[in-house]
């Protein structure tokens with residue numbers, strides 16, 4: 001059926017790559033993000049197919065001949081066997097025309113497991129076939145690091161070094177990383193902020209000799225395979241609702257880097273029966289302001305109760321911008337350069353009316369509204385939701401019609417953000433059984449100053465000993 005599936009950069013000048021090279025490349029060499037050269041069309045499937053089977057079917061046209069279909073199906077089965085719910089991403093009804101899509105049944109209790117359990121296996125598969133090794137370096141403000149570590153902890157060909165800001169992530173988040181004792185996994189507490197950690201990672205990637213010598217790779221949310229893996233649950237949610245041929249289903253997505261909601265846009269683009277995409281933001285509301293003013297304007301980051309959405313610039317937006325520019329990479333590159341310099345990016349009315357207004361809705365949500373929503377859902381439905389999910393629910397209320405079917409993505413387990421949930425409800429959600437002893441497990445971590453040379457020395461020693 002398909003032959004080779006090719007990827008091009010949103011900035012127009014990096015080489016075209018196949019799926020496997022795109023997987024390993026992360027960022028394109030011209031600074032852009034990889035997108036498929038052509039969008040395939042994908043049909044809705046059976047309402048009772050297992051999630052792993054639908055994942056393999058939906059991914060196949062994007063992977064092309066780069067990975068044998070049996071191997072792809074086996075990796076999907078293995079990845080989703082790590083989820084505690086047999087449906088992987090089950091729906092829970094929350095009143096008329098409203099559902100939660102529970103994406104937090106994976107090993108580290110956040111939706112990022114859906115992508116990273118598969119991406120770890122894809123890395124290993126491709127590297128084993130090529131006889132190569134890579135070193136993944138990343139910075140985390142909490143959820144990405146733990147999901148990435150769990151995804152690669154069994155990968156023989158991947159070493160991983162994750163930097164996190166000392167004292168600035170929750171204890172559950174830290175312990176989820178520091179209690180993994182695989183020889184290939186290393187965590188480093190940096191005396192600095194999350195931005196300092198990110199700057200250290202960027203500096204390592206910009207040191208070309210260092211990057212090439214240690215085959216540095218990234219697993220941040222701009223990685224194409226992560227975005228792709230998340231497309232699957234938009235299809236399966238609609239299929240579970242038996243809504244493939246009825247009224248379109250809207251999705252409300254608590255949003256930070258625009259990765260998850262972009263996956264929803266892609267699902268819609270390739271054939272899923274998706275209606276509106278509702279973007280929920282916390283006080284870091286660059287996207288909500290964009291929907292209101294047609295201008296993207298970056299501001300400083302404010303800490304909130306939904307820390308995984310405390311992001312100044314949503315990097316995956318560039319993939320949508322490329323489409324809005326009718327796939328003109330040169331125009332997109334010029335816009336991104338201007339945005340970096342002026343912190344402003346304006347879209348003309350015609351483009352906005354074609355691409356944004358018919359599809360996207362946006363709503364911001366304060367910490368007070370977040371707590372009130374957690375309390376209300378608990379009171380009315382007896383369900384505990386985490387603060388990120390609560391932001392999505394507030395956005396659903398604000399943006400959807402009463403008769404519009406809406407699925408709100410539940411992106412984290414309430415126990416991962418137990419303090420906020422307890423503050424709102426007086427009830428402290430318990431960790432699932434497989435993590436009940438998390439606070440008794442021994443931790444292993446390194447502590448380093450905010451100093452590039454020290455971190456590079458550590459990466460060298462970590463990759464040498466594995």
Ligand SMILES: *Cc1c(COP(=O)(O)O)cnc(C)c1O
Nearest residue numbers: 143256257258259260308411412
């Ligand atoms: C990462 C994360 C988000 C934001 O997802 P994006 O893809 O960055 O928009 C929302 N909620 C939780 C719990 C997360 O971990």
